[in-house]
Amino acid sequence: MNIDEKLISTAEALFDCHGFNATGMDRxxxxxxxxxxxxxxxAGSKNELIAAVLMTRGQRFLLRLELDSVEALFDALARWMSEEGARGCLFLRAQGEIGSAVPEVAEAVTAYKARFSETVRRILVRQLGAGPDEELVEQVVILFEGATAAASYRGVAVVATAGRAATLLVERARA
Known part of the structure:
Protein backbone atom coordinates (compact mmCIF):
# COMPACT_ATOMS: atom_id res chain seq x y z
CA MET A 1 0.00 0.00 0.00
CA ASN A 2 1.27 3.44 -0.89
CA ILE A 3 0.80 5.65 2.15
CA ASP A 4 1.52 9.34 1.63
CA GLU A 5 4.63 10.94 3.13
CA LYS A 6 2.73 13.43 5.31
CA LEU A 7 0.77 10.64 6.97
CA ILE A 8 3.94 8.56 7.51
CA SER A 9 5.75 11.56 8.98
CA THR A 10 2.84 12.46 11.25
CA ALA A 11 2.40 8.87 12.41
CA GLU A 12 6.12 8.45 13.05
CA ALA A 13 6.22 11.57 15.23
CA LEU A 14 3.17 10.48 17.24
CA PHE A 15 4.32 6.86 17.65
CA ASP A 16 7.79 8.02 18.65
CA CYS A 17 6.48 10.53 21.18
CA HIS A 18 3.45 8.72 22.63
CA GLY A 19 3.95 5.05 21.76
CA PHE A 20 2.07 2.74 19.44
CA ASN A 21 -0.75 1.61 21.70
CA ALA A 22 -1.45 5.09 23.09
CA THR A 23 -1.73 6.61 19.61
CA GLY A 24 -5.17 5.90 18.23
CA MET A 25 -6.38 6.30 14.69
CA ASP A 26 -8.56 9.29 15.66
CA ARG A 27 -5.50 11.10 17.03
CA ALA A 43 -3.31 3.48 5.62
CA GLY A 44 -5.44 0.36 5.50
CA SER A 45 -5.11 -0.50 9.17
CA LYS A 46 -3.14 0.79 12.12
CA ASN A 47 -0.86 -2.25 11.87
CA GLU A 48 -0.15 -1.54 8.21
CA LEU A 49 0.57 2.09 9.10
CA ILE A 50 2.96 1.03 11.88
CA ALA A 51 4.78 -1.30 9.48
CA ALA A 52 5.02 1.48 6.87
CA VAL A 53 6.38 3.92 9.45
CA LEU A 54 8.99 1.40 10.56
CA MET A 55 10.02 0.61 7.01
CA THR A 56 10.37 4.31 6.14
CA ARG A 57 12.31 5.13 9.30
CA GLY A 58 14.60 2.15 8.79
CA GLN A 59 15.39 3.18 5.23
CA ARG A 60 16.07 6.75 6.33
CA PHE A 61 18.47 5.57 9.04
CA LEU A 62 20.28 2.96 6.96
CA LEU A 63 21.00 5.56 4.27
CA ARG A 64 23.25 7.26 6.82
CA LEU A 65 25.33 4.13 7.33
CA GLU A 66 27.42 3.86 4.17
CA LEU A 67 30.49 4.06 6.39
CA ASP A 68 34.00 2.63 6.64
CA SER A 69 34.45 2.07 10.38
CA VAL A 70 32.64 1.22 13.59
CA GLU A 71 33.80 4.58 14.97
CA ALA A 72 31.86 6.27 12.17
CA LEU A 73 28.88 3.98 12.87
CA PHE A 74 28.63 5.14 16.47
CA ASP A 75 29.25 8.76 15.43
CA ALA A 76 26.31 8.42 13.02
CA LEU A 77 24.14 7.13 15.86
CA ALA A 78 25.08 10.10 18.05
CA ARG A 79 24.25 12.52 15.20
CA TRP A 80 20.91 10.76 14.61
CA MET A 81 20.04 11.08 18.30
CA SER A 82 21.02 14.76 18.30
CA GLU A 83 18.61 15.35 15.42
CA GLU A 84 15.82 12.85 16.16
CA GLY A 85 16.05 12.44 19.93
CA ALA A 86 17.28 9.66 22.18
CA ARG A 87 14.13 7.74 23.02
CA GLY A 88 15.41 4.26 22.20
CA CYS A 89 15.03 2.18 19.07
CA LEU A 90 11.57 2.62 17.57
CA PHE A 91 11.75 -0.95 16.23
CA LEU A 92 12.46 -2.45 19.64
CA ARG A 93 9.79 -0.24 21.16
CA ALA A 94 7.30 -1.57 18.59
CA GLN A 95 8.37 -5.13 19.40
CA GLY A 96 8.01 -4.44 23.11
CA GLU A 97 4.58 -2.82 22.85
CA ILE A 98 3.03 -4.98 20.18
CA GLY A 99 5.10 -8.15 20.38
CA SER A 100 5.10 -10.77 17.69
CA ALA A 101 1.29 -11.03 17.69
CA VAL A 102 0.98 -8.65 14.74
CA PRO A 103 2.67 -10.20 11.68
CA GLU A 104 3.13 -6.92 9.75
CA VAL A 105 4.99 -5.34 12.66
CA ALA A 106 7.00 -8.46 13.55
CA GLU A 107 8.09 -8.77 9.90
CA ALA A 108 9.08 -5.09 9.73
CA VAL A 109 11.18 -5.41 12.91
CA THR A 110 12.83 -8.66 11.79
CA ALA A 111 13.57 -7.34 8.29
CA TYR A 112 15.11 -4.11 9.60
CA LYS A 113 17.26 -5.86 12.19
CA ALA A 114 18.55 -8.24 9.49
CA ARG A 115 19.38 -5.29 7.21
CA PHE A 116 21.10 -3.50 10.08
CA SER A 117 23.22 -6.56 10.90
CA GLU A 118 24.19 -6.83 7.23
CA THR A 119 25.14 -3.13 7.26
CA VAL A 120 27.39 -3.72 10.28
CA ARG A 121 28.94 -6.71 8.49
CA ARG A 122 29.71 -4.54 5.41
CA ILE A 123 31.26 -1.82 7.60
CA LEU A 124 33.47 -4.41 9.30
CA VAL A 125 34.55 -5.86 5.95
CA ARG A 126 35.59 -2.36 4.82
CA GLN A 127 37.43 -1.73 8.07
CA LEU A 128 39.13 -5.13 8.37
CA GLY A 129 39.64 -5.83 4.68
CA ALA A 130 38.13 -9.30 5.16
CA GLY A 131 34.92 -10.88 6.32
CA PRO A 132 34.45 -10.60 10.10
CA ASP A 133 33.34 -13.57 12.11
CA GLU A 134 29.68 -13.58 13.08
CA GLU A 135 30.56 -13.16 16.75
CA LEU A 136 32.15 -9.77 16.07
CA VAL A 137 29.15 -8.64 14.00
CA GLU A 138 26.82 -9.67 16.84
CA GLN A 139 28.97 -7.92 19.46
CA VAL A 140 28.92 -4.63 17.52
CA VAL A 141 25.16 -4.91 16.93
CA ILE A 142 24.54 -5.52 20.65
CA LEU A 143 26.77 -2.58 21.65
CA PHE A 144 24.89 -0.38 19.17
CA GLU A 145 21.46 -1.48 20.41
CA GLY A 146 22.56 -1.19 24.03
CA ALA A 147 23.85 2.33 23.43
CA THR A 148 20.57 3.23 21.72
CA ALA A 149 18.58 2.03 24.72
CA ALA A 150 20.91 3.46 27.38
CA ALA A 151 21.01 6.89 25.73
CA SER A 152 17.28 7.24 26.44
CA TYR A 153 17.94 7.49 30.17
CA ARG A 154 21.70 8.18 30.47
CA GLY A 155 22.19 10.64 27.64
CA VAL A 156 23.84 10.52 24.23
CA ALA A 157 27.36 10.40 25.76
CA VAL A 158 26.96 6.64 26.29
CA VAL A 159 27.11 6.21 22.50
CA ALA A 160 30.77 7.25 22.51
CA THR A 161 31.52 4.78 25.30
CA ALA A 162 29.90 1.95 23.32
CA GLY A 163 31.78 3.09 20.22
CA ARG A 164 35.10 2.85 22.06
CA ALA A 165 34.21 -0.67 23.20
CA ALA A 166 33.35 -1.66 19.61
CA THR A 167 36.63 -0.17 18.39
CA LEU A 168 38.54 -2.28 20.91
CA LEU A 169 36.78 -5.40 19.64
CA VAL A 170 37.69 -4.53 16.04
CA GLU A 171 41.30 -3.88 17.00
CA ARG A 172 41.43 -7.23 18.76
CA ALA A 173 39.98 -8.92 15.65
CA ARG A 174 42.61 -7.22 13.50
CA ALA A 175 45.48 -8.48 15.72
Whole structure:
Protein backbone atom coordinates (compact mmCIF):
# COMPACT_ATOMS: atom_id res chain seq x y z
CA MET A 1 0.00 0.00 0.00
CA ASN A 2 1.27 3.44 -0.89
CA ILE A 3 0.80 5.65 2.15
CA ASP A 4 1.52 9.34 1.63
CA GLU A 5 4.63 10.94 3.13
CA LYS A 6 2.73 13.43 5.31
CA LEU A 7 0.77 10.64 6.97
CA ILE A 8 3.94 8.56 7.51
CA SER A 9 5.75 11.56 8.98
CA THR A 10 2.84 12.46 11.25
CA ALA A 11 2.40 8.87 12.41
CA GLU A 12 6.12 8.45 13.05
CA ALA A 13 6.22 11.57 15.23
CA LEU A 14 3.17 10.48 17.24
CA PHE A 15 4.32 6.86 17.65
CA ASP A 16 7.79 8.02 18.65
CA CYS A 17 6.48 10.53 21.18
CA HIS A 18 3.45 8.72 22.63
CA GLY A 19 3.95 5.05 21.76
CA PHE A 20 2.07 2.74 19.44
CA ASN A 21 -0.75 1.61 21.70
CA ALA A 22 -1.45 5.09 23.09
CA THR A 23 -1.73 6.61 19.61
CA GLY A 24 -5.17 5.90 18.23
CA MET A 25 -6.38 6.30 14.69
CA ASP A 26 -8.56 9.29 15.66
CA ARG A 27 -5.50 11.10 17.03
CA UNK A 28 -3.57 10.21 13.86
CA UNK A 29 -6.38 11.45 11.61
CA UNK A 30 -6.64 14.73 13.49
CA UNK A 31 -2.87 15.32 13.46
CA UNK A 32 -2.68 14.47 9.73
CA UNK A 33 -5.59 16.81 9.00
CA UNK A 34 -7.84 14.15 7.52
CA UNK A 35 -10.99 12.29 8.41
CA UNK A 36 -10.81 8.83 9.94
CA UNK A 37 -12.33 7.46 6.75
CA UNK A 38 -9.60 9.05 4.63
CA UNK A 39 -6.95 7.80 7.04
CA UNK A 40 -8.18 4.21 6.75
CA UNK A 41 -8.40 4.62 2.96
CA UNK A 42 -4.72 5.64 2.83
CA ALA A 43 -3.31 3.48 5.62
CA GLY A 44 -5.44 0.36 5.50
CA SER A 45 -5.11 -0.50 9.17
CA LYS A 46 -3.14 0.79 12.12
CA ASN A 47 -0.86 -2.25 11.87
CA GLU A 48 -0.15 -1.54 8.21
CA LEU A 49 0.57 2.09 9.10
CA ILE A 50 2.96 1.03 11.88
CA ALA A 51 4.78 -1.30 9.48
CA ALA A 52 5.02 1.48 6.87
CA VAL A 53 6.38 3.92 9.45
CA LEU A 54 8.99 1.40 10.56
CA MET A 55 10.02 0.61 7.01
CA THR A 56 10.37 4.31 6.14
CA ARG A 57 12.31 5.13 9.30
CA GLY A 58 14.60 2.15 8.79
CA GLN A 59 15.39 3.18 5.23
CA ARG A 60 16.07 6.75 6.33
CA PHE A 61 18.47 5.57 9.04
CA LEU A 62 20.28 2.96 6.96
CA LEU A 63 21.00 5.56 4.27
CA ARG A 64 23.25 7.26 6.82
CA LEU A 65 25.33 4.13 7.33
CA GLU A 66 27.42 3.86 4.17
CA LEU A 67 30.49 4.06 6.39
CA ASP A 68 34.00 2.63 6.64
CA SER A 69 34.45 2.07 10.38
CA VAL A 70 32.64 1.22 13.59
CA GLU A 71 33.80 4.58 14.97
CA ALA A 72 31.86 6.27 12.17
CA LEU A 73 28.88 3.98 12.87
CA PHE A 74 28.63 5.14 16.47
CA ASP A 75 29.25 8.76 15.43
CA ALA A 76 26.31 8.42 13.02
CA LEU A 77 24.14 7.13 15.86
CA ALA A 78 25.08 10.10 18.05
CA ARG A 79 24.25 12.52 15.20
CA TRP A 80 20.91 10.76 14.61
CA MET A 81 20.04 11.08 18.30
CA SER A 82 21.02 14.76 18.30
CA GLU A 83 18.61 15.35 15.42
CA GLU A 84 15.82 12.85 16.16
CA GLY A 85 16.05 12.44 19.93
CA ALA A 86 17.28 9.66 22.18
CA ARG A 87 14.13 7.74 23.02
CA GLY A 88 15.41 4.26 22.20
CA CYS A 89 15.03 2.18 19.07
CA LEU A 90 11.57 2.62 17.57
CA PHE A 91 11.75 -0.95 16.23
CA LEU A 92 12.46 -2.45 19.64
CA ARG A 93 9.79 -0.24 21.16
CA ALA A 94 7.30 -1.57 18.59
CA GLN A 95 8.37 -5.13 19.40
CA GLY A 96 8.01 -4.44 23.11
CA GLU A 97 4.58 -2.82 22.85
CA ILE A 98 3.03 -4.98 20.18
CA GLY A 99 5.10 -8.15 20.38
CA SER A 100 5.10 -10.77 17.69
CA ALA A 101 1.29 -11.03 17.69
CA VAL A 102 0.98 -8.65 14.74
CA PRO A 103 2.67 -10.20 11.68
CA GLU A 104 3.13 -6.92 9.75
CA VAL A 105 4.99 -5.34 12.66
CA ALA A 106 7.00 -8.46 13.55
CA GLU A 107 8.09 -8.77 9.90
CA ALA A 108 9.08 -5.09 9.73
CA VAL A 109 11.18 -5.41 12.91
CA THR A 110 12.83 -8.66 11.79
CA ALA A 111 13.57 -7.34 8.29
CA TYR A 112 15.11 -4.11 9.60
CA LYS A 113 17.26 -5.86 12.19
CA ALA A 114 18.55 -8.24 9.49
CA ARG A 115 19.38 -5.29 7.21
CA PHE A 116 21.10 -3.50 10.08
CA SER A 117 23.22 -6.56 10.90
CA GLU A 118 24.19 -6.83 7.23
CA THR A 119 25.14 -3.13 7.26
CA VAL A 120 27.39 -3.72 10.28
CA ARG A 121 28.94 -6.71 8.49
CA ARG A 122 29.71 -4.54 5.41
CA ILE A 123 31.26 -1.82 7.60
CA LEU A 124 33.47 -4.41 9.30
CA VAL A 125 34.55 -5.86 5.95
CA ARG A 126 35.59 -2.36 4.82
CA GLN A 127 37.43 -1.73 8.07
CA LEU A 128 39.13 -5.13 8.37
CA GLY A 129 39.64 -5.83 4.68
CA ALA A 130 38.13 -9.30 5.16
CA GLY A 131 34.92 -10.88 6.32
CA PRO A 132 34.45 -10.60 10.10
CA ASP A 133 33.34 -13.57 12.11
CA GLU A 134 29.68 -13.58 13.08
CA GLU A 135 30.56 -13.16 16.75
CA LEU A 136 32.15 -9.77 16.07
CA VAL A 137 29.15 -8.64 14.00
CA GLU A 138 26.82 -9.67 16.84
CA GLN A 139 28.97 -7.92 19.46
CA VAL A 140 28.92 -4.63 17.52
CA VAL A 141 25.16 -4.91 16.93
CA ILE A 142 24.54 -5.52 20.65
CA LEU A 143 26.77 -2.58 21.65
CA PHE A 144 24.89 -0.38 19.17
CA GLU A 145 21.46 -1.48 20.41
CA GLY A 146 22.56 -1.19 24.03
CA ALA A 147 23.85 2.33 23.43
CA THR A 148 20.57 3.23 21.72
CA ALA A 149 18.58 2.03 24.72
CA ALA A 150 20.91 3.46 27.38
CA ALA A 151 21.01 6.89 25.73
CA SER A 152 17.28 7.24 26.44
CA TYR A 153 17.94 7.49 30.17
CA ARG A 154 21.70 8.18 30.47
CA GLY A 155 22.19 10.64 27.64
CA VAL A 156 23.84 10.52 24.23
CA ALA A 157 27.36 10.40 25.76
CA VAL A 158 26.96 6.64 26.29
CA VAL A 159 27.11 6.21 22.50
CA ALA A 160 30.77 7.25 22.51
CA THR A 161 31.52 4.78 25.30
CA ALA A 162 29.90 1.95 23.32
CA GLY A 163 31.78 3.09 20.22
CA ARG A 164 35.10 2.85 22.06
CA ALA A 165 34.21 -0.67 23.20
CA ALA A 166 33.35 -1.66 19.61
CA THR A 167 36.63 -0.17 18.39
CA LEU A 168 38.54 -2.28 20.91
CA LEU A 169 36.78 -5.40 19.64
CA VAL A 170 37.69 -4.53 16.04
CA GLU A 171 41.30 -3.88 17.00
CA ARG A 172 41.43 -7.23 18.76
CA ALA A 173 39.98 -8.92 15.65
CA ARG A 174 42.61 -7.22 13.50
CA ALA A 175 45.48 -8.48 15.72
Missing amino acids: LAQAAGMSSRTLYKH
